[in-house]
Amino acid sequence: MRKRLIISSLGVLAALLLALIPLSSASAHEVRHVGNYTFIVGFLNEPAYANTQNAISLTLCNGKTCQIAGGGDDGPVSNPLNDADKSLKAEVSTGGSAPLALTLTPVDGAPGKYTADFIPTKTGDYTFHFTGTLNGQKIDEKFTSGPNTFSEVEHIASYPASQGTTSQQGNNDLQAQIQDAKNTGVLVGSLGALIGLIGLGTAVVALRRRPAASTGSDESLRG
Structure with missing residues (x-):
């Protein structure tokens, strides 16, 4: 009886501790299997802020296994897909604004990783659109920021204010x-x-x- 009481108390304490831990507004990156490949997409710098330099972060792997060493977003990946920038195009859009074409650039010393620099000027959701081919496979995929994908663009306070x-x-x-x-x-x-x-x-x-x-x-x- 006493043992059950202790276990129950520990369970309640664990639940309370979990409730006190703040939840992230969005996952770091979205992982999606597209045919023979795995896409890992998000902002290069998260959280993302309006009027602050940022970039699309794209990681590509062959197959459905795309493990990142070290558990973070910056480590080397398994089964990286190289030279995707030669056949894949990217653009970004938000709200009713016209899409902006971007150039994917391989990250030096990081096989399978690519970036496309831009400055988000508005807060809210952003959509990254990838089109083209990967070894003959047609690609037409959109990734939109949100609570279950990657960071939305937020407002950052400036000091001193003008x-x-x-x-x-x-x-x-x-x-x-x-x-x-x-x-x-x-x-x-x-x-x-x-x-x-x-x-x-x-x-x-x-x-x-x-x-x-x-x-x-x-x-x-x-x-």
């Missing part, structure tokens, strides 16, 4: 305060009107229930 940015932020804050005040005034006014209607209704009911003066009193006054 005067224009500060003024705009102050103006936005002022407009927000004015709108809040308007909303509060409407709410208070609505509550006041409701309370007034309730009071008026109560007064009308009270007047209707008020007993009329007795007939005897009226007759005595006439006499």
Whole structure:
């Protein structure tokens, strides 16, 4: 009995510890098997920030086995696919913006790894599109950032803020305060009107229930 109690307590403690561990907003890279090859795709630098230099990170392996030594994204991979940059094209897009064509470049000293430099200028989801062929196999694959794939582009705070940015932020804050005040005034006014209607209704009911003066009193006054 005591042993079961200890095991249960440990289980609850482990669950609490897991709950306290913050979850990552996205996996480091997306792994996808495409025909005879394995694609590992993401941003070169994650988390990715708007207006900060970054790049597509592409790792290609022959077959469905693509293990990265050391468990990270920077180690050598098993079964690397070389020279893919000669037959594969890449482009990036976000939202309704037109796709931007990029050039894949092999990473020196890292077989099977390729990058394509660009600077994301907007926050949000980005899509990497690869087209072409790999040893005769047609490739047309899109990889989109998200909670289950790779990092979305986030906003990074700048310091010190420019005067224009500060003024705009102050103006936005002022407009927000004015709108809040308007909303509060409407709410208070609505509550006041409701309370007034309730009071008026109560007064009308009270007047209707008020007993009329007795007939005897009226007759005595006439006499």
